[in-house]
Amino acid sequence: MIEKWDVCNGQIFNLGTEEIHTTGEGIDLVEKIMGKKGNYIATPPRPGDQKETAADISKARTMLGYEPKISLEEGLTREVEWCRRVRS
Numbered sequence: 001m002i003e004k005w006d007v008c009n010g011q012i013f014n015l016g017t018e019e020i021h022t023t024g025e026g027i028d029l030v031e032k033i034m035g036k037k038g039n040y041i042a043t044p045p046r047p048g049d050q051k052e053t054a055a056d057i058s059k060a061r062t063m064l065g066y067e068p069k070i071s072l073e074e075g076l077t078r079e080v081e082w083c084r085r086v087r088s
Contacts, residue, residue: 008063016055017068029073033080
C-alpha cells in the first residue's frame with residue numbers, strides 16, 4: 001500500500017502564510033524583533049529585483065494538508081529566539 005508520505009518523498013514544498021510582504025517589511029520586522037537596526041546599505045532596486053514575496057502553498061496544502069497556524073511575525077520571533085538560544 002502506498003502511503004500519503006511516500007508520494008511526497010523527494011518533493012519540494014513552499015511553506016508560509018500566503019501573505020504578501022516586501023523585503024523592506026521583512027527587514028523592519030526582524031529589526032523590531034531583535035531590538036536593533038541591521039548593518040546594511042540599501043541600494044536602488046535593480047531590474048528583476050522582487051518588490052514583494054508570498055509563498056504559493058497550494059502544493060503543500062493539497063499534498064500535505066498544510067495550513068498556516070502562525071503569522072510571519074510570530075514565526076520570525078521564534079526563529080530569532082531559537083538563534084539566540086543556540087548561539088549562547
